[in-house]
Amino acid sequence: DTGVSQNPRHKITKRGQNVTFRCDPISEHNRLYWYRQTLGQGPEFLTYFQNEAQLEKSRLLSDRFSAERPKGSFSTLEIQRTEQGDSAMYLCASSRMRDRVDGYTFGSGTRLTVV
Amino acid sequence: SQQGEEDPQALSIQEGENATMNCSYKTSINNLQWYRQNSGRGLVHLILIRSNEREKHSGRLRVTLDTSKKSSSLLITASRAADTASYFCATDEGGTDSWGKLQFGAGTQVVVTP
Numbered sequence: 001d002t003g004v005s006q007n008p009r010h011k012i013t014k015r016g017q018n019v020t021f022r023c024d025p026i027s028e029h030n031r032l033y034w035y036r037q038t039l040g041q042g043p044e045f046l047t048y049f050q051n052e053a054q055l056e057k058s059r060l061l062s063d064r065f066s067a068e069r070p071k072g073s074f075s076t077l078e079i080q081r082t083e084q085g086d087s088a089m090y091l092c093a094s095s096r097m098r099d100r101v102d103g104y105t106f107g108s109g110t111r112l113t114v115v
Numbered sequence: 116s117q118q119g120e121e122d123p124q125a126l127s128i129q130e131g132e133n134a135t136m137n138c139s140y141k142t143s144i145n146n147l148q149w150y151r152q153n154s155g156r157g158l159v160h161l162i163l164i165r166s167n168e169r170e171k172h173s174g175r176l177r178v179t180l181d182t183s184k185k186s187s188s189l190l191i192t193a194s195r196a197a198d199t200a201s202y203f204c205a206t207d208e209g210g211t212d213s214w215g216k217l218q219f220g221a222g223t224q225v226v227v228t229p
């Protein structure tokens with residue numbers, strides 16, 4: 001297992017288009033988190049899952065954003081009708097509840113540019 | 116909204132010197148974690164300190180936590196050029212055994228020159 005994998009690494013889209021990102025967590029990790037990070041800022045929480053259940057969503061996650069984690073494995077984050085303000089790095093992380101000593105393991109992120 | 120605030124925002128030091136950065140937060144926490152981020156990459160977990168702990172060490176890293184002052188510090192000793200990165204504190208505000216969302220600060224950008 002090589003860590004948390006995010007695809008694509010970069011995405012350029014026109015305003016108004018829909019985009020979908022994928023995250024493959026570490027296989028034994030049952031929690032999966034999505035964050036958004038803009039330049040010069042720390043990551044902002046969007047949502048997280050325990051297995052397939054979405055446990056919490058941020059107010060940042062407007063109705064244009066939806067996240068799923070079918071079967072508790074990989075997760076997708078979809079943004080509909082993209083706006084220029086959606087341009088950011090979207091980070092996925094996973095963690096294992098059992099030991100909880102290692103913190104989150106983050107992926108390398110998907111950089112979204114809305115033009 | 117971001118819970119933690121790091122200080123300073125930026126730090127420039129020479130190799131071999133120590134780097135200290137601080138984090139303040141507003142609410143009670145379950146634990147506090149420090150992460151490192153190299154430019155344009157994902158974050159890497161460095162160390163976790165629980166609310167009932169006061170100090171932890173990991174290699175050249177030393178973290179302290181003062182819950183009465185709602186603050187933490189990260190010390191990197193004998194810094195190296197490879198330590199150049201942004202450092203973030205993150206707080207877990209959840210109840211017992213939370214591991215829910217983490218609230219990140221805006222980070223301290225550290226530059227270590229040879």
